[in-house]
Amino acid sequence: MSRHENADRNALEARMARLEERLDERLDALMTRLDEVEALVARVERVVNRRAREQQDTLRHLEYEPVAEMVAALQLLPRLGVSTGNTAVGPTGVSTGTTGVSTGGTTPPLPAVGGWAIEPSGLLAVVHAVQTRRPQLVVECGSGTSTVWLGRVLAEQGGRLISLEHDEGWATHARAMLAEHGVAEGVGQTVEIRVVPLVDVDVTWPADSPAEGGALPEVGENAPGDGEAASPAGPPLRWYDPAALGDLTGIDLLLVDGPPKATGPHARYPALPLLADRLAVDAVIFADDVERPDEAATVDAWCAQWPQLRRGTAPSRRMAVLHRQVQQR
Ligand SMILES: C[S@@+](CC[C@H](N)C(=O)[O-])C[C@H]1O[C@@H](n2cnc3c(N)ncnc32)[C@H](O)[C@@H]1O
Numbered sequence: 001m002s003r004h005e006n007a008d009r010n011a012l013e014a015r016m017a018r019l020e021e022r023l024d025e026r027l028d029a030l031m032t033r034l035d036e037v038e039a040l041v042a043r044v045e046r047v048v049n050r051r052a053r054e055q056q057d058t059l060r061h062l063e064y065e066p067v068a069e070m071v072a073a074l075q076l077l078p079r080l081g082v083s084t085g086n087t088a089v090g091p092t093g094v095s096t097g098t099t100g101v102s103t104g105g106t107t108p109p110l111p112a113v114g115g116w117a118i119e120p121s122g123l124l125a126v127v128h129a130v131q132t133r134r135p136q137l138v139v140e141c142g143s144g145t146s147t148v149w150l151g152r153v154l155a156e157q158g159g160r161l162i163s164l165e166h167d168e169g170w171a172t173h174a175r176a177m178l179a180e181h182g183v184a185e186g187v188g189q190t191v192e193i194r195v196v197p198l199v200d201v202d203v204t205w206p207a208d209s210p211a212e213g214g215a216l217p218e219v220g221e222n223a224p225g226d227g228e229a230a231s232p233a234g235p236p237l238r239w240y241d242p243a244a245l246g247d248l249t250g251i252d253l254l255l256v257d258g259p260p261k262a263t264g265p266h267a268r269y270p271a272l273p274l275l276a277d278r279l280a281v282d283a284v285i286f287a288d289d290v291e292r293p294d295e296a297a298t299v300d301a302w303c304a305q306w307p308q309l310r311r312g313t314a315p316s317r318r319m320a321v322l323h324r325q326v327q328q329r
Pocket of ligand 1 (some may be wrong): 117118142145166167170257258
């Protein structure tokens with residue numbers, strides 16, 4: 001072999017060695033990527049399976065939910081003095097004749113439950129708690145239909161409802177509904193709709209709370225997945241301005257149905273961090289919309305943080321009930 005041929009051959013071999021090296025590197029990168037994809041597929045599979053189980057659960061509920069809600073509505077109406085037959089009784093059981101409602105035959109229909117408003121089953125549970133526990137102070141986060149229904153019960157039996165509302169326009173609408181139904185509204189009245197703006201509060205979402213909904217991560221992204229811890233605590237959350245809530249002490253019943261979720265993530269979580277020390281020793285808390293992952297995680301986070309809270313029997317899959325246990329001495 002000539003010197004030239006030898007040099008060519010060496011160059012070729014060197015080039016082949018470099019190519020082999022690059023091929024190995026590419027293969028390594030490909031294998032790493034494959035591992036990532038496999039891990040992602042496994043994670044997606046877990047999330048999809050969990051979602052499928054949840055959907056099956058939802059479908060099972062849907063089969064009887066409309067019936068259950070109708071039964072709840074039928075049980076709810078007489079408690080508010082609304083007739084479901086020829087005669088009506090007031091919430092206190094006193095007959096109101098054939099007028100339909102205890103406050104007179106011309107009283108407009110009660111605002112519809114469901115949709116943005118609490119479902120009949122949840123409202124029935126809250127009304128039942130109000131009628132049996134006879135709370136002196138009820139605080140509601142988020143006004144609407146529930147304000148009118150609870151206002152009607154409290155107007156009959158005594159006690160006050162302070163309803164926190166961030167939306168001035170919605171407060172005007174809710175006040176008009178209360179006026180239509182003859183429920184006194186204002187400071188010191190049966191119901192006070194307190195317009196309180198949402199502000200950044202000194203509360204952050206707890207870092208070790210479960211992530212909402214098990215969001216699907218991108219390849220290579222270290223997003224929290226099925227059963228993993230959420231990212232560290234985020235920025236302060238927005239809630240009703242605590243400066244406007246200084247007088248709320250001894251809350252016997254707290255209904256958390258606002259702010260709406262569109263106002264930000266974990267919108268309802270600050271309720272307990274900011275009101276826990278304002279609750280009466282035997283207070284009861286109702287949290288609506290817990291079929292939504294964020295609201296469910298909120299209730300879980302409260303229970304993790306306040307071990308003295310005990311879950312009561314949920315009236316529906318949408319409403320959670322928590323009892324503040326009286327400390328045994
Ligand atoms: C879930 S709603 C509260 C509903 C109330 N507790 C009830 O049972 O009717 C939470 C907030 O959504 C807003 N909201 C209530 N009803 C609404 C409606 N029909 N359309 C748009 N916003 C509404 C109000 O600002 C309210 O504070």
